[in-house]
C-alpha cells in the first residue's frame with residue numbers, strides 16, 4: 001500500500017509502479033479526485049478506481065459517475081475499506097485477463113448498484129426490519145412498483161392469486177426474491193431509446209426472469225437451503241447482465257458480435273471473445289463483484305456457460321443456473337430437451353451427478369410450462 005499527499009504525487013507514483021487499485025478523496029487542492037481518476041483511466045486503464053467521499057460531496061459524485069468504479073462513503077472504517085479493496089483485488093485475480101480489464105475500464109458507464117436495492121439491504125440489516133416498510137420503500141417509486149407487480153403476476157411465477165401491492169409480493173415470494181427483482185427491473189430500465197431500438201432488451205429481460213424462476217424451482221426441487229435457493233434465483237435473474245453492459249457501452253460493435261455469432265453459427269460468448277477478448281460472463285461477474293454481491297452469485301455468473309472450468313467443481317447454484325439457462329433457451333428457440341443435451345457439457349454433468357437428475361429437472365420445467373399455459377389461456 002502506498003499513500004500520496006496529492007493527485008500529482010499519486011500520478012507520479014503510478015508512473016514508476018503499476019497499481020491494482022487507486023482510492024482517492026474527492027476534494028483535494030489543485031486536482032480533484034474526479035480529475036485524478038480521469039487521468040488514471042487514460043494512463044492506467046486496467047487500474048480499479050475507487051472514490052472515498054463524504055456526504056457533502058454528493059453533487060461532485062454525481063459528476064464523477066463516469067470515472068469511478070466504486071464509491072465508499074465517509075466515514076468508512078478501515079475494515080470496510082479493506083473489504084472493498086480486497087474484493088476488488090480478488091476479482092482482479094479471478095478475472096485477470098488483460099483484455100477483460102481493458103474493456104471494463106475503458107467503459108464510460110459501468111452501472112452502479114441501484115439506490116433502492118441499497119436501501120432495502122439497509123432496512124434488512126435493522127433489527128426491527130419489516131415487510132411492510134420494505135413494501136413501502138418500493139411503492140415510493142410507482143414505476144418500479146408497477147413493473148414488479150407486472151413480473152410477479154406474469155406466468156413465470158404462477159402464483160395462486162393476483163398480487164396487488166409490493167408488500168403482498170414480499171409476503172408471498174420472500175424478501176430476497178423481491179430484492180432481486182428490484183435489482184433486475186432497475187438495471188433493465190436504464191437503457192436509452194437508441195439502444196432499445198437496436199437490441200431486444202424486453203426479450204432478454206423475459207429470458208432472465210425465466211432463468212431466475214427456473215433456477216429457483218430447480219434449487220428448491222433439490223432441497224437446497226433457503227439462502228441457496230434465493231441466490232440461485234438472483235444469479236439466474238442477473239446471469240446475462242454482461243450482455244447489457246456490452247449493449248450500453250459498445251452498441252455498434254455488439255451488433256456486429258450478434259451478427260458474427262449468427263453468420264458463423266458460433267456461440268455468442270465465442271463471438272464476444274473474438275471481438276472483445278472477453279465474454280458477457282466475465283464482464284457480468286466483474287460488475288457484480290464490484291457491487292459486492294455474494295461470491296457464489298459472482299462465480300455462477302462468471303461460469304454460467306462453462307461450469308466445468310470453475311476450479312473445485314460443485315453442484316449448487318451454478319448447476320441450477322446452468323440448467324435453467326439451457327432450459328429457458330430451449331423453450332425460446334423451440335428446441336426439444338433431447339436435442340438440448342447435445343449442447344451441454346456432459347462430462348461436467350456426469351461428474352456433478354446432474355446427468356442422473358436431468359429428467360427430474362425436466363419434469364420441473366414442464367410443470368412450470370404447464371402452469372404458464374393454463375395462465376396464458
Ligand SMILES: [Fe+2]
Pocket residue numbers: 239240280304305
Ligand atoms: Fe449467457
Ligand SMILES: [Fe+2]
Pocket residue numbers: 207211239240325
Ligand atoms: Fe442466458
